[in-house]
Structure formats: structure tokens, C-alpha cells
Amino acid sequence: MFLLSMLSAVLFVVSYYTFDIKDEHDTFMGLGSSTLFLGLTLGFALLLIGVGVIHWARKLMGDHEISELRHPAASxxxxxxxxxxxxxxxxxxxxxxxRPLVRxxxxxxLGFVGLPAVVALTDLGPVATPSLRRKTLETTFWKADTRIVxxxxxxxxxxxxxxxGTLLNAEPQGLVHAFDPRATAEEREEIEQTFVHGAALQAAxxxxxxxxxxxxxxxxxDATAEWGHEGIVVYSKICTHVGCPISLWEQQTHHLLCPCHQSTFDLADKGRVVFGPAARALPQLPISVDDEGYLVATSDFKEPVGPSYWERDSK
Structure with a gap:
């Protein structure tokens, strides 16, 4: 049974890489092959260990009752x-x-049954190497001359x-499907090519x-005004504590509050934290105006947006 458990663990790994969970046509007896065989192989790997141990205890170990009187004091x-x-x-x-064979x-x-867990952990995503972080966590859709919409x-x-005193929510052009009403059909078609769709849209x-x-x-x-334009400033909407969207605006104090845990940021002073559990200022987006007078970003954020993570400040 222990040997069969090892075999089941190995078959789990084989099934993991053989059957495609995304392929709706990959079925067995009307069930998804990936789900079915992953469940069966992992289930048997665990079940056979349990049954084997019970069988060992009932058939091979000594079977006689012992009793011990209870006492309140230390032994x-x-x-x-x-x-x-x-x-x-x-x-x-x-x-x-x-019995070394049984042992x-x-x-x-017990060692082999850990293989399914190790293999399944690969679904958590690729290792966050510095180069991968720069392409994903530390990069956004913003770039030079991207209009603010x-x-x-x-x-x-x-x-x-x-x-x-105005505060509004905004996105970079290319994530929201709308046009300047003055745009011609050719201009609309050209703009349409820049739009992002599907999962990439949600990630962006x-x-x-x-x-x-x-x-x-x-x-x-001075530092805030340098990255703004005529008193207009743009900040990430994602709280640097745990990533909640920030929306509570105190016009008189220039403070922006996170509704989740009350972290408070001063938008007049580089998004500095003035209260709450957040440990980092809100990242500010440097902006300007283009030749037509529309607000645009001059670059991406200069630092990663969102909550802190372990490797955030590594090179």
C-alpha cells in the first residue's frame, strides 16, 4: 500500500502536466480529465498511507491492553x-x-505524498525575479504622453x-472606450487600436x-508642484497599506482617506502619510499638457504602486 501510494503521487505529477484544465474537450466519462485524475491520484496517495498504517497496527503490532492509574502529582x-x-x-x-521494508x-x-503539493504550488505564478518585477509589479500602463481620461x-x-477643490477618478487613455467627440472616423479607428481588452485590461x-x-x-x-500642472496633481488610487481603492477627499485639509483602515495621505505634500497603518506615501504621477492642451503623463510612476512587498526596494 505504501508503494502504491508513492505510485499515486507520481501519477498526480504526470496528470498535472498531461491534462489541460483549460481544455473543455479534454474529458473522461463526461468529467474534466484534469480535475478527475488529480483528485483520484492525490486521494489514493493519502488513502493508501492511512489504510496501510491501520493495517500495520492491526496485523503486525502487539495487541494487548494496558492500564495506568491516574494520579494528581508529578510522576x-x-x-x-x-x-x-x-x-x-x-x-x-x-x-x-x-521490518525495514514496511518502515x-x-x-x-510520506515523502512522495509531498510531491503533489510542491507541483501544485507552481500555479501560484513565476518566481518574482528583479527583471520580472520590473515588467509586472513595478510597471503600469502609464507612459510619456498618455492622456488622462x-x-x-x-x-x-x-x-x-x-x-x-475638485477630485475625480481617472485612467490612462487606452483603458476606457470613449473618444473626443470632435474626433474623425479615422482618428477613432486609430485610437481604437490602442485599447486593451480581456484579462490584460483587468490587469492594467x-x-x-x-x-x-x-x-x-x-x-x-515645491516637490509636489514640480510634478503637477497649475495646481493639478495626480496620484495612484491604490492604498499603499493593503491595496484598497482610495476615494474619501477632505477638500479643506487636502487629505485623502482610505475607507478600509483609515490611512490618510496629504496630496499637497507628495502623498505623505499623516495617519493610519500605511507606511509609504501615495506614488505621484508626473504630468503636463500636450500640444492640444490636454493633461498627459510625462512618464510612468517613479516607484511601484500599491502595497509594499518584500523585494520592493531591491535592485
């Missing part, structure tokens, strides 16, 4: 010595020393569209969402 030295003697006797009667196959089965409607923004939106706020220029720190 005496004699009792402790007796326990050790009973333990040695139990080991002897179990046959674990005299070794049990240990082997209103979320949902996709309206392109000009500085004149924002009054002092998780990192690219921003908030756009306008304040009095005199209220901004």
Missing part, C-alpha cells in the same frame, strides 16, 4: 523509567526496527475642466487607476 522517577521502558517495548512490538516504504510514501466616460481632460486597471485633484498652487509643496 516519580520509577514511573518515568517505566514509561521509557514501555515506549521501548512498544517500538519493539511494532516491528519498526525488525522504509512508509517513510517513502475620466474613468467610465473616458472624457479627455484639460486644466480648465477642473476647479479648485488594477495598477493604473489614479485620482486627479486640483488645489491652490500656493498650498502645494
Amino acid at each position: 516519580s522517577e520509577e514511573d518515568r523509567a517505566q514509561v521509557l521502558a514501555d515506549l521501548a517495548q512498544g517500538i519493539e512490538e511494532s516491528g519498526i526496527a525488525r 522504509n516504504t512508509l517513510l517513502g510514501a 475620466v474613468d467610465v466616460s473616458g472624457r479627455w481632460l484639460k486644466p480648465s475642466d477642473l476647479e479648485v 486597471k488594477t495598477k493604473a487607476a489614479v485620482v486627479v485633484a486640483r488645489m491652490e498652487t500656493k498650498d502645494l509643496s
